[in-house]
Amino acid sequence: MSNLKEKLAEKIDAQRPRTIRLLKEYGDTKVGDVTIQQIIGGMRGVKCLTTDISYLDPYEGIRFRGYTIPEVLEKLPKVPGGEMPYVEGFFYLLLTGDVPTDEEVSAVAEEFNKRKKVPEYVFDMLRALPEDSHPMAMFSAAIVSMQKESEFVKEYNAGINKFDMWKPTYEDALNLLAKLPEVAAFIYRLKYKGGDIIAPDPNLDMGGNFAHMMGIDKPYDDVARLYFLLHSDHESGNVSAHTGHLVASALSDMYYSISAMINGLAGPLHGLANQEVLRWIQGVMDKMGGKVPTKEEMTKFVWDTLNSGQVIPGYGHAVLRKTDPRYQAQREFCLKHLPDDPIFAYVNVLYEVVPDILQEHGHAKNPWPNVDAQSGVIQWHYGLKEYDFYTVLFGVGRALGVAANIVWDRALGYPIERPKSLTTPMLEEIAGIK
Ligand code: HAX
DSSP, X not given: OOOHHHHHHHHHHHHHHHHHHHHHHHTTOOOOOOOHXXXXXXXXXOOOOOOSSEEXXXXXXXXXXXXXXXXXXXXXOBOTTOSSBOHHHHHHHHHHSSOOOHHHHHHHHHHHHHTOOOOHHHHHHHHHSOTTOOHHHHHHHHHXXXXXXXXXXXXXXXXOOGGGTHHHHHHHHHHHHHHHHHHHHHHHHHHHSTTOOOOOOTTSOHHHHHHHHHTOOTXXXXXXXXXXXXXSOOOSOSHHHHHHHHHHHTTOOHHHHHHHHHHHHTSTTTTTHHHHHHHHHHHHHHHHTTOOOOHHHHHHHHHXXXXXXXXXXXXXXXXXXXXXXXXXXXXXXXXXXXTTOHHHHHHHHHHHHHHHHHHHHTOOSOOSBOTHHHHHHHHHHTXXXXXXXXXXXXXXXXXXXXXXXXXHHHHTTOOOOOOOOOOHHHHHHHHTOO
């Protein structure tokens, strides 16, 4: 029996007075000003959200509960025989802020195992969708189709105290997260492997079981663990995390919230960029007849894309101002496991030329690569060449962070989100335009 819920209850009891004090005693303290540029420009840099689960420093990159990616990979208990930590142990860290012991990880992995049976109607629904549905649309539909399983809704309808709402929300989080790998693998095998479905193995951890259900050999289990962990959370303002939080703020349950989060992730400026990177590279490969371009040749391809008014996928970021440490972590994996991969060679030439070109182009505030520039290479190398599916992998990972945040949103009683909008004449008046 896992102690995760009890541990979380203790953490919540300790945190609540701090949030209440900030609100009651310091509620009028100013955090910053908002400019017209920020209002029209997608609220860039407006400090108006709070989370303790991760923090994104523009120059350092992400920290999960205060730990950098190398620290997380080093400190968390590893799966025997593998290089990467248990995803379940990482979720424990996200929720509680504590690095779990081996026993705590085993217990929470068991907890996930007990909850992972996917209702048959989800598979029926997926089979009924048009064959050319995008995997992200299938994933979102599968998640929302399970909405009737929500424990939160049952308890809400029975009349639940606001301070107890996190408890059924926690149950929904675990119930849903435990099912996502099987749902994702089912979509993959249904869409790309003629419906030849591989049954889950009850003896495997989340990453190991996912690799097994995908039908891909080791070390893909470690790839899955690394991938889910790296994509889990990137503080609260990105489209997927913010969407999850926003929808949950209306007390919509976990299924509605995570499905909505997936829809936000499906945009090419956000999670879909990982498929776009591979698509872009494939286009260059076709033109090069498979040969790795020289720096000069690659420079021309990059400029051609920019001159046709398109972005270079996998580069730039709204917050980061250096190479994404999630890119670095995957690059290190590539250097160790697939140094001679031809697509890795493409990615390396891109890394050598794109930052200078984007600087010369003069538009992007961040010329450096983000997580998506590197992630498809690894998938491709292990045989997952259907790049339309890549963002589903991102979605399984991102759900860990967003679900943890939603549990805490409920625990701290964050209210319904409702920023205020102004009209153009109002902005003109504020600007002093006659
Ligand atoms: N290639 C070409 N132009 C780029 C660019 C890129 N990779 N990144 C930014 N720009 C352009 C923007 O389109 C914008 O152009 P205009 O002035 O003509 O409108 C200008 O540079 C300023 O943009 P910015 O302030 O630097 O960037 P934003 O915060 O507006 O956008 C994006 C951040 C990530 C959306 C952007 O960098 C981009 O489109 N990158 C390519 C797509 C991508 O890799 N997305 C994934 C990001 C990571 C992520 O969320 N993963 O899920």
